[in-house]
Amino acid sequence: MNRTDMKDAMAQDVDVATRPQLATSGEILRVRDLSVQIADKTVLDDVTLDIGASERVGLIGASGSGKSMLVKAITGLLPRAARVGGDITMGGTRLQAGDDAAFAALRGRYVGLVFQNPGAALNPVLSVEQQVCLPLRLHYDLDAGERRDRVMTMLERVGLPASLAGSYPHELSGGQQQRVGIATALITSPRLIIADEPTTALDAIVQRSIIDLLVSLVESAGASMLFITHDFAVLSRATTRCMVIDRGRIIETGDTAALLHDPRQPQTRLLVNAAKTLTLNVNPEHHHA
Amino acid sequence: MRYLIWRLIWFAVALLGLSLLVFAALRILPGDVASVMAGTNATPARVAAIRSRMGLDRSYPQQYADWLGGLLHGNMGVSAISGRTVASQIGSHAAITLPLIVLSLLVALSIGIPMGCQAALAGSPRVRSVLHTIAIVGGAVPALWGGLLLIMLFGRGVGLIGILPSQGFPDAGWHAPRAALISLILPAITTGLVAGAGIMRYTRACLISMEDSDTVAMAMACGMTRRQAMLRVGLRLSAAQLVSVAGLTFAQMITGVMVVESLFNLPGLGAMLINDVGNRDLIAVQSELFLLAAFFLLLGLLVDLMHHALDPRLGERTQHVGGEEHA
Ligand SMILES: Nc1ncnc2c1ncn2[C@@H]1O[C@H](COP(=O)(O)OP(=O)(O)OP(=O)(O)O)[C@@H](O)[C@H]1O
Ligand SMILES: [Mg+2]
Numbered sequence: 001m002n003r004t005d006m007k008d009a010m011a012q013d014v015d016v017a018t019r020p021q022l023a024t025s026g027e028i029l030r031v032r033d034l035s036v037q038i039a040d041k042t043v044l045d046d047v048t049l050d051i052g053a054s055e056r057v058g059l060i061g062a063s064g065s066g067k068s069m070l071v072k073a074i075t076g077l078l079p080r081a082a083r084v085g086g087d088i089t090m091g092g093t094r095l096q097a098g099d100d101a102a103f104a105a106l107r108g109r110y111v112g113l114v115f116q117n118p119g120a121a122l123n124p125v126l127s128v129e130q131q132v133c134l135p136l137r138l139h140y141d142l143d144a145g146e147r148r149d150r151v152m153t154m155l156e157r158v159g160l161p162a163s164l165a166g167s168y169p170h171e172l173s174g175g176q177q178q179r180v181g182i183a184t185a186l187i188t189s190p191r192l193i194i195a196d197e198p199t200t201a202l203d204a205i206v207q208r209s210i211i212d213l214l215v216s217l218v219e220s221a222g223a224s225m226l227f228i229t230h231d232f233a234v235l236s237r238a239t240t241r242c243m244v245i246d247r248g249r250i251i252e253t254g255d256t257a258a259l260l261h262d263p264r265q266p267q268t269r270l271l272v273n274a275a276k277t278l279t280l281n282v283n284p285e286h287h288h289a
Numbered sequence: 290m291r292y293l294i295w296r297l298i299w300f301a302v303a304l305l306g307l308s309l310l311v312f313a314a315l316r317i318l319p320g321d322v323a324s325v326m327a328g329t330n331a332t333p334a335r336v337a338a339i340r341s342r343m344g345l346d347r348s349y350p351q352q353y354a355d356w357l358g359g360l361l362h363g364n365m366g367v368s369a370i371s372g373r374t375v376a377s378q379i380g381s382h383a384a385i386t387l388p389l390i391v392l393s394l395l396v397a398l399s400i401g402i403p404m405g406c407q408a409a410l411a412g413s414p415r416v417r418s419v420l421h422t423i424a425i426v427g428g429a430v431p432a433l434w435g436g437l438l439l440i441m442l443f444g445r446g447v448g449l450i451g452i453l454p455s456q457g458f459p460d461a462g463w464h465a466p467r468a469a470l471i472s473l474i475l476p477a478i479t480t481g482l483v484a485g486a487g488i489m490r491y492t493r494a495c496l497i498s499m500e501d502s503d504t505v506a507m508a509m510a511c512g513m514t515r516r517q518a519m520l521r522v523g524l525r526l527s528a529a530q531l532v533s534v535a536g537l538t539f540a541q542m543i544t545g546v547m548v549v550e551s552l553f554n555l556p557g558l559g560a561m562l563i564n565d566v567g568n569r570d571l572i573a574v575q576s577e578l579f580l581l582a583a584f585f586l587l588l589g590l591l592v593d594l595m596h597h598a599l600d601p602r603l604g605e606r607t608q609h610v611g612g613e614e615h616a
Contacts, residue, residue, distance in 0.1 A: 077506055080515075100514045108512030115510075121503040123522060124602055138512035168601045184511065 026053050027089075028192050028224045029074065029111075034086035036073050036248075043069045045248040047086070051192065056218065056225040058235045058256055060271060061245035067228045068116075070245065071196050074226075075111060076103025091191065108135035112185030114195040114214065118177035122169040128155070129165040132183045139188060150187065158183045158213060175206035182214050186221065193218050194226045207231070211238070232260055232275050244268045292597060300590050304583055308360070311579045312353050315571055326369055343369060343572065356575065365576035370568045375576050378561065385458055386550065386557035389473050389480070390542045396481025397488050397538060402531070404485075405492025409500070410519055421493065427486030432545065436479040436552045443475060456554045476553045480546050484538045491534045492527070499523035529599045536592035540585050 029051040036044040043066050051057050061067050072078045074088060076095070084097035091110040095102055107113070112135075115121035122131055132151045136142060142150075152162055158179040169177055178198060185193055195214060199207040211231070215238040218225045227239055235242060235256055242256040246267045252259065263269040323339040324331065340346050344355060359365055365375035408420035442448050444455030453475050459468040496519055499505050504526060508518040547559025558581070565573045597603045 075510065077509055079501065100516070104509065104512055104514040104517075107510050113507075113510035115503055115507060117503060121507040123504050123508065123526075125525060125600065134508070134511040170602045181507075184507075 027051075028053055028055070028091070029226075030087075030089040031074065032087040034070075034073055034088065035084070036069060036078060037083045038079065038081055043082075043248050044073060047073075047245075047248070047250055049243060049250060049253070051224050051226060053191070054222050054224055055241065056215075056227060056239045058239035058242040059226060059228045059245060060230070060235070060242065060275075062267075062271060065245045066248040067245055068196055069248075071113070071194050071226070071228070075107055075113060075194065076100060105139075108190070109139040109188050110190055111192040111194060112188070112190040114178075114181050114185045114193065114198045116197045117201040118181040119169065119174060119201065122177055122180060124169055127166050127168055128160070128172070128180050131169075131180055132187055135184060135188045151183075154183045154187050157217065158186075173206075174202045175210060178202060178206075178210050179213070182210070182217065186217055189221055190223060192224045192226070196228045197230070200230075208234075230275060232272070236260055244271065292603075293594070296590065296593060300586060303586050307582050307586065308357060308579055309353075311575055311582065312349075312356065315575050315578075316349060339369075345571070360576065360579070366572045368565070368570055368573045370565070370570045370573075375573045378573065379558075379577060379580060381462070382556060382558045382561040384463060385473075385555050386543075386546060386559070388469075389476055389546055389550070389555070389557065390539065392473055392477035393480035393484060393542055393546065394535065394539055396477055397484035398535060400481065400485035401488025402492050405489040406496060406520065406524065408489060408493040409496035410516055420489075424486050424489040424493065427482060428490060430483060430486075432479055432483050432549055433552060435483060436476070436549055439475050439479055440552075458555050472553075472555070476546070476549050476555060479549050479552075480542055484542060484545075488531075488534060488538060492524075492531065495527035495530055496523050499526060502526075529596045532592055532595045532599065536588050540588055543581065543584065 027050060029049075031047060031049045034044055034047040035042065047070060049057075059067055059070070069078070073082075073084060074090070076097075076099075078084065078097075088095045088097075090106055093102060093106065095106075126134070129148070129151050132154055133147055136147050136150060152165065155162060155165060160176060160179050160183070164172065164176065169180070172180065178201075181198070185195075193214075198214060199210050202210060211229075211234050215225075215234075225239075227235070229235055239256045242254065242259045243250050244252040244259070244263075244265065244267065246265075252263065252265045252268050259268070260272055263272050323336045323343065323345060326339055327336045337346070344352060347355075356366075363376060365379070367374050368378055371378065404420060404424070408417055408424060411417045411420065440447060440455045443450055443453045445451045445453060447455065454468075454472045455475050458472050459465045461468070463469050499519065500523070502523070505515075505518045505523050508522040509515060513521065543558075546557065547562075549555075550557040550559050558577075562574075562577055562581075565577060
């Protein structure tokens with residue numbers, strides 16, 4: 001790709017992002033028979049799933065069921081020792097496990113990740129501006145002024161004052177840190193956003209506003225989303241479809257409302273009941289099955 | 290800025306404490322330069338005369354004040370034995386040892402860091418474990434043994450491929466820069482290889498500890514390959530630790546090179562110290578010990594300042610919130 005091509009690609013991405021109604025065709029993510037072994041332990045077992053354009057899908061499962069591993073497998077972030085089988089197709093590219101360059105070309109451009117604990121994920125030696133800018137720098141050949149404009153616009157959209165652009169992560173609150181995380185994930189207008197329990201590291205009061213922010217930004221960008229959360233209220237509000245994972249296998253998938261209402265599998269029922277009890281009685285986020 | 294000022298004040302206080310310590314220690318330890326100089330058969334009167342000429346008959350506070358005042362002006366007195374000024378004596382020996390240490394450290398870093406990265410990041414597990422073994426074995430080789438081997442391989446006149454001088458330092462010193470530099474190559478490689486193996490192990494360990502970190506994962510999520518993320522983010526976040534290790538290595542080399550200097554017959558600081566201590570040359574030894582120890586303190590200062598430059602979390606703004614951190 002030469003410089004102009006990249007600029008075109010960038011312009012297209014951003015255009016599509018601002019015209020969500022156009023982004024409804026085609027397949028965003030396609031996973032077939034994905035299996036992952038780490039040190040002879042099977043952590044994912046024949047996982048098959050699809051995510052369509054502008055579709056928002058939830059993923060629930062007990063602690064240790066393999067949710068994070070699934071995210072890592074999809075994005076090529078598994079530990080080096082992992083043995084991977086099956087097919088992943090993302091953005092029309094069929095990805096070979098271990099082809100780090102191919103995954104890297106999609107990460108931060110086609111797929112954006114929001115991490116669970118921004119305090120640990122944000123690079124402590126990068127300022128907010130540098131951090132949010134990183135995916136732009138890595139994927140697009142823009143001049144400094146243009147990059148800065150985009151970053152500042154993004155900061156505004158995630159509700160961060162421009163005055164924080166020069167701050168470092170340790171100078172921000174947990175909620176502000178996660179806003180930086182969201183801005184970084186969204187700065188290139190990726191087609192798919194994956195969020196793995198994006199608010200468990202935050203105070204209960206901040207959680208809701210961060211989730212609402214994330215969902216509304218994803219929605220207005222017309223992007224697709226894979227959302228891992230224990231908050232069933234959020235799940236039914238933000239996702240249309242939901243998958244249940246248990247010991248590395250997808251055991252149930254379906255319409256979110258129906259699934260939460262009338263779970264078919266005993267494992268799902270356990271999960272849903274536990275979550276409901278907790279959601280109704282105690283702090284909604286502080287459960288780990 | 291505030292940190293810098295505090296750190297400099299602390300450094301000055303530490304230097305003062307150090308000077309007291311060295312002064313006191315040398316007054317307590319047995320051995321009298323005057324009687325050594327006078328010879329075994331000297332009369333007490335002769336010894337006393339020498340003592341008074343050297344100022345050793347004055348009160349301790351006075352001696353201390355004289356010494357400190359002299360130090361501040363770069364005047365460390367005249368060696369009772371050699372008759373040269375202590376400053377020029379230290380200068381001419383340090384002119385061998387310091388460049389040797391710097392060269393050794395350069396060798397150690399330029400081998401240790403890239404090889405350490407390879408040992409952590411090489412695609413093939415076989416390559417990684419071979420490199421790791423090299424690091425462990427390399428660090429266990431005694432410098433003396435490694436130096437001998439190098440002399441046997443490359444030493445001019447004795448070695449298999451005798452291309453480099455292995456004994457002594459040119460008489461003209463650094464006035465013949467080429468010859469001087471060349472005579473330091475084998476010694477620097479000897480010290481540098483052993484230290485480099487240590488740096489390689491640290492680099493590898495630092496990088497491996499970063500491998501599963503969320504920060505590296507996030508850099509990858511932004512679009513870096515694993516290798517890029519490890520080298521640009523993992524290594525950068527290990528930089529403060531590596532600076533500490535390099536500083537420690539440097540400090541260890543100050544004593545470590547003494548063995549190598551004697552093997553390669555270089556008249557460095559080690560030879561000077563051994564000589565002066567053996568002669569009970571109090572005037573020279575107290576300044577030499579002080580400067581040597583002061584050099585360690587200076588290294589500590591530099592390492593600290595580099596930490597601050599490398600890590601914004603240690604910066605000014607945290608300090609206002611976090612309060613005193615150098616109490
Ligand atoms: N580095 C690793 N090596 C070996 N096994 C691992 C490793 N990391 C995770 N596992 C295993 O993989 C399984 C799935 O872990 P994963 O982190 O995906 O769970 P999770 O569903 O995200 O749980 P949680 O809700 O607690 O985040 C667990 O059984 C865990 O023990
Ligand atoms: Mg998890």
